[in-house]
Amino acid sequence: MPEAYPLPSNLSSATVTNTASLLRIVTLALISGAAIASRLFAVINFESIIHEFDPWFNYRATRVLATKGFYEFWNWFDPTAWYPLGRVVGGTVYPGLMATSGVIYNLLHALNLPVDIRNVCVLLAPGFSALTAWATYMFTKEMKDPSAGLLAAAFIGIVPGYISRSVAGSYDNEAIAIFLLMFTFYCWIKALKQGSALFGTVAAVFYFYMVAAWGGYVFITNMIPLHALVLILMGRFSNRLYAAYSSWYAIGTLASMQVPFVGFQPVKTSEHMAALAVFGLLQIVAFAQLVRSHVSSQQFQKLLFIGVVAIGILGAAAFGIMTLKGWIAPWTGRFYSLWDTGYAKKYIPIIASVSEHQPTAWPSFFMDLQFLIFLFPAGVVVCFRQLRDEHLFVIIYAVMASYFAGVMVRLMLTLTPVVCVASAVALSTLLDTYIDPTEPEINDDTVSESGASTASAPAPGANGTSHPTTPKKTKKAVPPPQSTSALGQIIAASRSSNNKPRPKGIFGADTRLMVVFNAMCLLAFFVFHCTWVTSSAYSSPSVVLASTNPDGSQHIIDDFREAYYWLRQNTQEDSVVLSWWDYGYQIAGMADRPTLVDNNTWNNTHIATVGKVMASSEEVAYPILRKHDVQYILVIFGGLLGYSGDDINKFLWMVRIAQGIWPDEVQEPSFFTPRGEYKVDDQASPTMRNSMMYKMSYYRFAELFGGNAATDRVRQQQLPKVGPTLDYVDEAFTSENWIVRIYEVKKEDPLGRDHKSANAFSQGKKRKRTKPAQRRRAIL
Amino acid sequence: MLLFRSLLCAIGLAGVVYAKSSKGDSVLVVVEPKQQDNYSIFFNGLREQGYDITFRAPKAETPAVIEFDAPSFAHVILFAPDTKILAKDLTPQSVVDLLSHNTNVIVALSSKQTAISTLAAEFSLVLPPPGSPLMSYFPERTDPATVVPVPVPASHPMLTPNLPPVWFSGVPHSLGNNPLLVPILRAPSESFAAEIDGGSADALVDAAERGGEGLWAGSQLGLVTGFQTLNGARITWVGGVDIFSDEFANKEVVKGLKSGNEQFVRDISAWTFHESMVLRIDETTHHRVNSTTPLEQYTTNDQIVYEARISSYDPKTTTWVPYSGLKDLQLEFTMLDPHIRTALLPVKGQPGKYSVTFRAPDRHGVFKFVINYKRKGLTYLQSSTTVAVVPPRHDGYPRFLSAAWPYYTGAISTSIAFFLFSAIWLAADSRDQKKGKGHKSE
The missing domain is CATH 3.40.50 (Rossmann fold)
Known part of the structure; x- marks a missing residue:
């Protein structure tokens, strides 16, 4: 057989295997290193700090876990959250993340390594990203071969779509969940391939870990049954499937019910019903197989007919009754919003108000995945070429995750692994084809055909069920993975072989070199892109902001911490702070003060109450504030600095959410100008100008400009010369750049007056009495 | 001194x-x-x-x-x-x-x-x-x-x-x-x-x-x-x-x-000048029935005892003396709204002491014991103590429920059935079958 370039032939196969495995280990280690290193931008550029919002809660919970132990954590009732409702934290968290850090912390301390719990939390996500790379390697190895696995591991190690949730300091559930997701899938594939109850059980155990770690476990709960269902429908039922699924489902479900927050959901809610139904179906199919092997085929037909009808009726009736009785909970709103993207905006503004629940913008696919997003479909097509059971899994996963990623920004995270896997399969197929030195022989038809088929399918499965691929089919499937430079060649080749199957392959080293070089360039650009995106977009803690000085040096804007520490040091320990829910976890974590609402948005009414306070006038808000024992109000104002994520920009969501509960008292249209614009300047509507939020944001803002027109830099609008006045609250603190403003709610007036007239009195204004006096004078 | x-x-x-x-x-x-x-x-x-x-x-x-x-x-x-x-x-x-x-x-x-x-x-x-x-x-x-x-x-x-x-x-x-x-x-x-x-x-x-x-x-x-x-x-x-x-x-x-x-x-x-009609709350305590130490948090449905000591000012001796004369004192157990509002009556034989026992509501949250006694002329008596009412600890629920007998029966019967099945399966295993199995595995 001719070869494009010579290969050393004096090596024993054992040497090759050993070297290859050594290289794999070294590569994996390097990938892990790269994965961890690229996530440390946040620590290097800023400091070792917990990021954003949710991580602050996780961090606080972890501290409780580390100091008080697991049982106290399990029973933890947090009276400072959702004041005065409180939060049963032990029963409403996914404890996996905290437990993981707790175990690591205790382990390190047992080894006499006195590591601070904060550092454990900060570095947990990078650490787990290395594990994710490994799990993806294992998973992809099952799909194709170890070299594809290494590619996939490298991709997932640095792809921005995953880094966005796992930089150092981003101490969130997703940090460990993606590893668990991939490893559970790997175990499932392994169990399915081998029909192994052991791997099924391992999958169940990791599934349990996943359930304990992230609400996204529902994805697994539905992916695996879907895979099983598709296999059954395709007539691929086997005892291997039966063993794998049954062991996974039975053990996994029982285990998942041990998580307090999940409880009986797996047998009660609609989201979990698919898994149960497929479990039942599998039993029926298995039973049918058993019966078929014992009775004649005619009897079996009858039996099958009766059985299907009876079970169908019974199942439908049972499901109907249970739904009617309320034993099975209907779908939740969050779930509906997955299917109807407009649903949340109409009915549950609280879900729609979260930026990460918005539909994904197209550029972000490129931003997060770069060239992988182009290779991804090719990889799926390559999967179709062989279509073994595990390939089906990747195909289903790809379809589902693509849809979800399009619906919600945050679900980009679940798409990323499959993109990496599929792209790795595609790219590795391409490289396999072009690096393989075998050249086709033109003269001998039979030999070339076999050569071509080995080249195109380098790892043919020993699976009997896979369909023999005809050369024609192969050709159709081939074009996508081969990138643009090779395209003309391929098209020409496919045209020339229109009528009869012709041998195919690549001649010469130059063609190979071109394609391989091109692929290498793509990979190199990918690395640059990932590094750039990671360092510039995904490494900001958002607690600390950065800007650049005129001379190019970095300027740190630390208003948030300044304000939170002010609260911590200058207020009573039990003084309640009201703010919009975005800042609840941060206030609890950094200021250590009770909050009314926080990022765990479980009580819509309570959030609407806060929205109402912000949206109403002082007179309306004051009784609500007093009733909730609020002592301080915290608002975020970006108008001075141009920080666009401030409360005025979020204000319409507050109004909408409040309107959902009090449609008579808060109305969104009244916050717009008559022309329907959202303005804060002279033309702002009276309702807008009287709202607490507007007043507290712009209180004394005009004074900063010393007589010149005050300009809001976020909204680029000029504010009225005379700013708003406040009667019921006092300004207590304003941070350096005015980003955080804190107001103190006044106590009741000692004379029982309302604060407006009390203020008017203390400013020496004359009290106005009731009208009859003036009327009489008018007559005179 | x-x-x-x-x-x-x-x-x-x-x-x-x-x-x-x-x-x-x-x-x-x-x-x-x-x-x-x-x-x-x-x-x-x-x-x-x-x-x-x-x-x-x-x-x-x-x-x-x-x-x-x-x-x-x-x-x-x-x-x-x-x-x-x-x-x-x-x-x-x-x-x-x-x-x-x-x-x-x-x-x-x-x-x-x-x-x-x-x-x-x-x-x-x-x-x-x-x-x-x-x-x-x-x-x-x-x-x-x-x-x-x-x-x-x-x-x-x-x-x-x-x-x-x-x-x-x-x-x-x-x-x-x-x-x-x-x-x-x-x-x-x-x-x-x-x-x-x-x-x-x-x-x-x-x-x-x-x-x-x-x-x-x-x-x-x-x-x-x-x-x-x-x-x-x-x-x-x-x-x-x-x-x-x-x-x-x-x-x-x-x-x-x-x-x-x-x-x-x-x-x-x-x-x-605060000589007459001056009252004050000396102290308020709360604890569970059959206990004396006040808790930071109570469990739902606990029996709670709340006590207040009230004294009035005696201008003659310029001292505070225990005062049991309030007949309409009330205690509220409040979370946003009073969940419990009950009379806080003087205890007989213990001057100045007012006490009430009540069952905590079946609702967790941050509650306040509130005394808000405002009568014309008298000093306003106001006291507010915050406590948390928490759900039972995870091991605080009753262990064996009679309602759960179907599940117990199910678990026990399955275990026994599995044991019997295994025993019968092993006992009934004949040599021929073993041979057959052996062949298969080979």
Whole structure:
């Protein structure tokens, strides 16, 4: 057989295997290193700090876990959250993340390594990203071969779509969940391939870990049954499937019910019903197989007919009754919003108000995945070429995750692994084809055909069920993975072989070199892109902001911490702070003060109450504030600095959410100008100008400009010369750049007056009495 | 120290007649130096009680009432109703400031319009237009009609019972609907305000409508009215300064019967200066039934005991003595709204102790034990203790439920069935089958 370039032939196969495995280990280690290193931008550029919002809660919970132990954590009732409702934290968290850090912390301390719990939390996500790379390697190895696995591991190690949730300091559930997701899938594939109850059980155990770690476990709960269902429908039922699924489902479900927050959901809610139904179906199919092997085929037909009808009726009736009785909970709103993207905006503004629940913008696919997003479909097509059971899994996963990623920004995270896997399969197929030195022989038809088929399918499965691929089919499937430079060649080749199957392959080293070089360039650009995106977009803690000085040096804007520490040091320990829910976890974590609402948005009414306070006038808000024992109000104002994520920009969501509960008292249209614009300047509507939020944001803002027109830099609008006045609250603190403003709610007036007239009195204004006096004078 | 204390005791015993305020002895009297002697009986009475009186002219700047944001005196008496504008630190605003600093004030009014009379509106007292004092032609007497004998309510908690009528000369006021007002002395029903002192009839008619009282007449008008602010300071508005005067104190109401003025003004100053009707909550505790230590958090449905100790101030001995006299005290267990509101009754045999036992609601959250006792004249009793009510611990639920027997049966029967099945399977395993299996595995 001719070869494009010579290969050393004096090596024993054992040497090759050993070297290859050594290289794999070294590569994996390097990938892990790269994965961890690229996530440390946040620590290097800023400091070792917990990021954003949710991580602050996780961090606080972890501290409780580390100091008080697991049982106290399990029973933890947090009276400072959702004041005065409180939060049963032990029963409403996914404890996996905290437990993981707790175990690591205790382990390190047992080894006499006195590591601070904060550092454990900060570095947990990078650490787990290395594990994710490994799990993806294992998973992809099952799909194709170890070299594809290494590619996939490298991709997932640095792809921005995953880094966005796992930089150092981003101490969130997703940090460990993606590893668990991939490893559970790997175990499932392994169990399915081998029909192994052991791997099924391992999958169940990791599934349990996943359930304990992230609400996204529902994805697994539905992916695996879907895979099983598709296999059954395709007539691929086997005892291997039966063993794998049954062991996974039975053990996994029982285990998942041990998580307090999940409880009986797996047998009660609609989201979990698919898994149960497929479990039942599998039993029926298995039973049918058993019966078929014992009775004649005619009897079996009858039996099958009766059985299907009876079970169908019974199942439908049972499901109907249970739904009617309320034993099975209907779908939740969050779930509906997955299917109807407009649903949340109409009915549950609280879900729609979260930026990460918005539909994904197209550029972000490129931003997060770069060239992988182009290779991804090719990889799926390559999967179709062989279509073994595990390939089906990747195909289903790809379809589902693509849809979800399009619906919600945050679900980009679940798409990323499959993109990496599929792209790795595609790219590795391409490289396999072009690096393989075998050249086709033109003269001998039979030999070339076999050569071509080995080249195109380098790892043919020993699976009997896979369909023999005809050369024609192969050709159709081939074009996508081969990138643009090779395209003309391929098209020409496919045209020339229109009528009869012709041998195919690549001649010469130059063609190979071109394609391989091109692929290498793509990979190199990918690395640059990932590094750039990671360092510039995904490494900001958002607690600390950065800007650049005129001379190019970095300027740190630390208003948030300044304000939170002010609260911590200058207020009573039990003084309640009201703010919009975005800042609840941060206030609890950094200021250590009770909050009314926080990022765990479980009580819509309570959030609407806060929205109402912000949206109403002082007179309306004051009784609500007093009733909730609020002592301080915290608002975020970006108008001075141009920080666009401030409360005025979020204000319409507050109004909408409040309107959902009090449609008579808060109305969104009244916050717009008559022309329907959202303005804060002279033309702002009276309702807008009287709202607490507007007043507290712009209180004394005009004074900063010393007589010149005050300009809001976020909204680029000029504010009225005379700013708003406040009667019921006092300004207590304003941070350096005015980003955080804190107001103190006044106590009741000692004379029982309302604060407006009390203020008017203390400013020496004359009290106005009731009208009859003036009327009489008018007559005179 | 001990010696010093016993010395104090001895002095205390020696001067038994002294009755002192619970808030301090320093009194500032703002009065024209010329008129100072007109009220000697009242001032001497205060001195005898142990008060330390400082005089100051209305326009004088020193001694300052509030210095460095701290009040210099425990009590202030404003006997300058005719001074148009008082010194800088005695503006209406600073009087409110004094009250919010827990200083008690007695204010005398007159029929002239002054800065102080504009302050009355803040206390929801409505004054008649300037120049309209109270007058009455009954009972027939030789005095001018503006000097009115006013019968004192026979049983007012603040006043000595069965006082003879008191002489009054000054302006009435009508009371707004502020619940913090404490009416003390009302005008006689046949009296009215009239424009004899240079006022105008039109203005009076105007004001009649404004006051919402119809005419400025009758027993709905107040003459002496107390006001207790939410932070516990007391202020008493007196329609005319003459009620404190020596002249009225010595004047006879009917032949042989001296007026009640001397005792009356002692009574109202005793109330204003926190001598009488002063209560306090010494301590509140809470614990579970059959336990004594207070908990930071209770479990839902716990039986909770709440206890409060209340004492009242005894001006005679200047001590706080346990007080069991409140029959309508209530305890609320509140989260946003009171989940439980129950009577907090005195415990028999334990003076000053009030106690109640109740079951915590079946609802977790941050609750407050709230006592909010506001009665006219009495010190407001307010107490709020925050505790969390939490769901049972994960191992705090009952272990075996009778309702769960189907599940227990299921678990046990499955276990037994599995065991039996395994046993039978192993026992029934014949050699042939083993062979067959062996072949397969090979």
